[in-house]
Amino acid sequence: xxxxxxxxxxxxxxxxxxxxxxxxxxxxxxxxxxxxxxxxxxxxxxxxxxxxxxxxxxxxxxxxxxxxxxxxxxxxxxxxxxxxxxxxxxxxxxxxxxxxxxxxxxxxxxxxxxxxxxxxxxxxxxxxxxxxxxxxxxxxxxxxxxxxxxxxxxxxxxxxxxxxxx
Numbered sequence: 001x002x003x004x005x006x007x008x009x010x011x012x013x014x015x016x017x018x019x020x021x022x023x024x025x026x027x028x029x030x031x032x033x034x035x036x037x038x039x040x041x042x043x044x045x046x047x048x049x050x051x052x053x054x055x056x057x058x059x060x061x062x063x064x065x066x067x068x069x070x071x072x073x074x075x076x077x078x079x080x081x082x083x084x085x086x087x088x089x090x091x092x093x094x095x096x097x098x099x100x101x102x103x104x105x106x107x108x109x110x111x112x113x114x115x116x117x118x119x120x121x122x123x124x125x126x127x128x129x130x131x132x133x134x135x136x137x138x139x140x141x142x143x144x145x146x147x148x149x150x151x152x153x154x155x156x157x158x159x160x161x162x163x164x165x166x
Contacts, residue, residue: 084110105156
């Protein structure tokens, strides 16, 4: 995996106002982005990279939130590998952390915008986005799929660091 490191620029919308007294960002705040080939081996690599990043930055996230985020990353990268690799041989994973939330996203260059459909219970797959939506809602967060300027898509989920919502 290529690690592009910390990406400068604004955090996603909804960032809380600056702390009183002009205090700067918390040490764990920032945006990190890395790319990976759209292959099966990238799923565990992305999950481990996100886990290690959260730990290294000292993000104050409870273990259940981290486990939910890692499952979301696994599902989103798996979807990109399975459904977008033909038109998008590379994918990007981004982690953005604010004082009260953490957002993970996976971007690919495939134009198809998936929807979370109810899967046939006899099938062994097809429930990834439903799982992402359920984890996100239970945590009080938000998720969506958006088109990119290049014609691809980015699927993201933002979860609050503390119970009670983003």
